[in-house]
Amino acid sequence: MSSEKPSTKIIVQVVGGVILAGTLYLCRTLLIPGLKWCGGFVVSVWNWIFDSHAVPGWLIIILSVISVWCVVRVVMDLLSTLSKSLPALPREPRWTDFREFEFKGVLWRWDYYPSGEIGGLVSFCPEPDCRLQTNGEERFYGTYNQTTEYKCDRCGNKKEVEGTKRSIDNLVRREIGRLIDLGEWKKYVKPA
Numbered sequence: 001m002s003s004e005k006p007s008t009k010i011i012v013q014v015v016g017g018v019i020l021a022g023t024l025y026l027c028r029t030l031l032i033p034g035l036k037w038c039g040g041f042v043v044s045v046w047n048w049i050f051d052s053h054a055v056p057g058w059l060i061i062i063l064s065v066i067s068v069w070c071v072v073r074v075v076m077d078l079l080s081t082l083s084k085s086l087p088a089l090p091r092e093p094r095w096t097d098f099r100e101f102e103f104k105g106v107l108w109r110w111d112y113y114p115s116g117e118i119g120g121l122v123s124f125c126p127e128p129d130c131r132l133q134t135n136g137e138e139r140f141y142g143t144y145n146q147t148t149e150y151k152c153d154r155c156g157n158k159k160e161v162e163g164t165k166r167s168i169d170n171l172v173r174r175e176i177g178r179l180i181d182l183g184e185w186k187k188y189v190k191p192a
């Protein structure tokens, strides 16, 4: 058995019928003339646009320039707003971003020539707060015992590396080349 009373049902039906009748009446009396009026308006605007008007050429040029300028401004503003709202995509690191690594207890930094060759290899103190340039000083202990001491100018941190300054330089360059060839350089490059 329905919980609604029969009288409620009748009222709902009557109200529904009135709403439907009202809607149909409005459609016939307002919507159709309204559409006709809109159509007429669109046609008259269309005709006005394509009719020839007695407007001086200089006014057309000025208005055209202003219109183009406005459109350019709006587009530029929109693009700058969009670019600000979008988070900057992290750039994929390239091997040329690999310009620093610690090797043999010394921090090495370098640049690349346009040819990709390593240039300007410089040694630094690997201490986090003390990345000053170190000076390689060669020491000779007989023919087969050459070492180079890298001493930090600031904290006095010393690192003795086996070999002459030139041979260590070459060793570091070879190691950099090896890391690039094997793709292991990525471990030393922080994402941009």
Ligand SMILES: [Zn+2]
Pocket (backbone or CB within 6 Å): 125, 126, 127, 130, 131, 132, 152, 153, 154, 155, 156, 157
């Ligand atoms: Zn230092």
